[in-house]
Amino acid sequence: MKESCLTGMLNRRLQELTENANPPFVGAGFYFSEMYSRTKSALQGYALVGEDGIELGLRTLLEENNRIAKHGFTQGELERYKLDYLKRMEQAFNERDKTESEALVEEYKRNFFTNEAIPGIEFEYNFVKKHLANITIEDINALAAGVISEKNRVIMVSGPEKENITSLDKTAILAVAEAADNAELKPYEDQLASAQLLDNLPVAGTIVKETKIESIDAVELTLSNGVTVLLKPTSFKNDEIKVTGFAWGGASVADDSDHFSSMHADGIVSESGLGNFSKSDLTKLLAGKTAYAATSIGTYSQSISANCRPADLETMMQxxxxxxxxxxxxxxxxxxxxxxxxxxxxNLAQEPTQYFYDKFNRIRAQNHPRGNYLPKDEDWDKVDFQRSLDFYRNLYSNAGDFTFVFVGAFEVNNIKPAIAQYLGALPSTDKSLTYNDLNIRPPKGHLVENVYKGTDPKSLAILSFHKEMAYNDKDAFLLNQLATLLNRKYYEILREEMSGVYGVRTSASLNKVPYEYASMNILIPCSPDNVDSLVAAAIGQIKLIQMEGVEQKDVEKSREIYKREKEKKLETNGYWLGALKNCYVYERDFETVSSFRAMDDITSEEIQRVANEYISVDDYLQVVLYPEKNEP
Structure with missing residues (x-):
């Protein structure tokens, strides 16, 4: 517990530093963990820096360590971290009868490999409640002074080999460390005074319509400001409420001149904070609470995601x-x-796989100026602070465009007052937004492009199929099943029989926005020598299904997998949240969320029909990554 308190408080200080106008690193953190041996533990830290930030990042990391060793933490920091520590334990305790199997497996693994005790969450929760309060600021500061020392310190610097990057040699690293050790360091100032998110409650709206949806045991509300809210109580988790809200528009409604400002508006708001509170202020203010809300702006829609435990519903709504x-x-x-x-x-653009995906996206979008690519260095100069803020405010100025879905541990009658108080108070206007089709389209015909990047002897091939087709739910489902079936076939043929790949990923979808079209992508990681044969085998399998359909055993396997996976999904809040949202997006009947009737549509004839109607083996984009030495 003491180690967790030390690293937790230290990491919050490092997070605050990233909020400076010229942050010393992109991200940084400390943790206690094994070091080259399961029986040896050490305090380890890292910092992710830019090409010209190695010295500053290293020095700041060392100075913050030394600041703690010299001056310690504050009482306020410890009290807030204790609240968060206890909150995590309380959540685990409350979900003790619904703990995911994966978490239990990890506990058994640690018990086997490191002899970590597994007394059970009830014992651990009661132990923490009893002893956490007795940990003093003197305890943590003494621990920090004991583990942070220049006498038992290893410093490693790593990065890409590039001409314009000057790494630090041993002499330079030791000079940075010496400067950090000799720096005059002031104590940390814990500046947040006691405060609350809202000084005054907003004027509540009203619920003007309430509709019971029997097929899914849910309730749909219409509020006085035009907001639609779907409430779906569940018992899958004892301490979890999940929320999504969405509306059409997104970055597509911005002028071309504001493209970069609109694409980053949500990130800028997330970095800045809310109301009178910075990002780090909010972390302090929410100590001991489980409540989260953040907005996201995509190309064609804007949204908000939120979650909380039932006890913190009011905070989440605020x-x-x-x-x-x-x-x-x-x-x-x-x-x-x-x-x-x-x-x-x-740095990301220099990583071969990221570079390749960016090239693929540019080729697929035919270098459309509004495409979603890795930003270049000069693109950041095109992001205007005020234009970003104005765009954000415009997108979220009319809550009447939004539909919200609530799923989790709540009772409808108990949650309705908070819905009216906060969502009913959101601003709305008569001007409704929708998305603009930016006319981003892939090239037609069979196009092959090769990309050369990196030195490792490995390749990655993407086969991308695209066809403008009218949307319907049945074929959207079957197209997805075709991709799932191809995945299994590719595993058998490309991996087991040809020994050419570790794994192939196939995905397919039928889309409505911004226009109606079908798409399928096949990703084949392999050796450069095997690209042609594996691509031919992948296309050959599609042709075979188009000509002969699929065997009955594959049909039965698909039905079995679909049934098993859906039964499992139906017991999770995340599935219900996404599926109910999609009922609004795709105008589906709510009963499809829990129905298994689509399983009957999985037949050899239907899979064959969909393969022929939606996939053309003579019209697809093929982009392949090769190492630089293969470039002609």
């Missing part, structure tokens, strides 16, 4: 309200966002 009505205006946070991402993406 965060949702603030995301709509009062994003924080802070230019320093804007500069922090730009500078961190500039460093991050500059």
């Amino acid at each position: 965060l949702m309200y603030l995301n709509f009505t009062n994003p924080r205006v802070d230019e320093e946070s804007f500069q922090a966002y730009i500078n961190k991402n500039r460093s991050l993406y500059k």
Whole structure:
């Protein structure tokens, strides 16, 4: 518990530093963990920096360690972290009868490999409740002084080999460490005073319509400001409520000149905070609570995601309200966002796989200026703070465009007052937004493009199929089943029989936005020498299904997998949240969420029909990554 308190508080200080206009690193953190042996543990830290930030990042990491060793933590920091520590244990205890199997497996593994005790969550929760309160600030500061020392310290610096990057040699690293050890360090100032998210409650709206949806045991509400809310109580988790809200529009409604400002508006708001509180202020203010809300702006829609435990419902609703009505205006946070991402993406673009995916996206979109690509260094200069903020406010100015879905541990009558108080108080206008079709289309015909990047002897091939087709639910389901079946076939043929790949990923969908079309992508990681034969085998399997359909054993296997996976999904809040949202997006009947009737549509004839109607083996994009030495 003491180690967790030390690293938890230290990491929060490091997070605060990333909010500076010129942050010393993109991200950083400390943790206690095994070091080269399961029987040896050490305090380990890392910092992710830009190409020209190695020295500053290393020095800041060392100085923050030394600041703690010299001055320690504050009482306020410890009290807040204790609240969060106890909250996590309480959540685990409350879900003790619904713990995921994966979590139990990990406990058994640690018990076997490191002799970690597994007394059970009831014992652990009671133990923490009894002893956490007795841990003092003196205990943590003494632990910090004991483990943070220049006498038992190893420093490693790693990065890509590039001409314009000057790494630090041993002499330079030791000089940075010496400077950090000799720096005059002031104690940390814990500045947040006691406060609350909202000074005054907003004027509540009203529920003007309530509809019971018997097929899924849910209730749909219409609020006085035009907001639609679907409430689906569940008992899958004892301490979980999940929320999504969405509306059409997204970055597509921005002018071309505001493309970059619109694409980053949500990230800038997330970095800046809400109301009068910075991002780190919110972390402090929400100590001991489980409540989260954040917005997201895609190309064709804007959304908000939120979650909480039932006890913190009011806090979550207030965060949702603030995301709509009062994003924080802070230019320093804007500069922090730009500078961190500039460093991050500059490095990311040099990684061969990321470079390849960016090239693929550019080829598929025919270099459309509104495409979604890895930003170049000069693109960050095109993001305007005020234009981003104005665009964000415009997108979230009319809550009447939004549909919200609530799923989890609540009772409808108990949650309705909070819905009216906060969602009913959101602003609405008569002007409704919808998305604009930006006319981003892939090239027609069979096009083959090769990309050369990196030195490792490995390739990645993407086969991308696209066809403009009218949307219908049945074929959307069957197209997805075709992709699932192909995945199994490719595993058998490309991996087991040809020994050419570790795994192939096939995905397919029928889409309605921004226009109606079918798409399927096949990803084949392999050796450069095997690209042609594996691509031919992948296309050959599609042709075989188009000509002969699939064997009955494959039909039965598909039905069995579908039934088993859906039975499992139906016991999770996440599935219900996404499926109910999609009922609005695709205008589906709510009963399809829990129905198994689609399983009967899985037949050899139907899979064959869909393969022929939606996939053309003479019209697809093939893009392949090769190592640089293969470039002609």
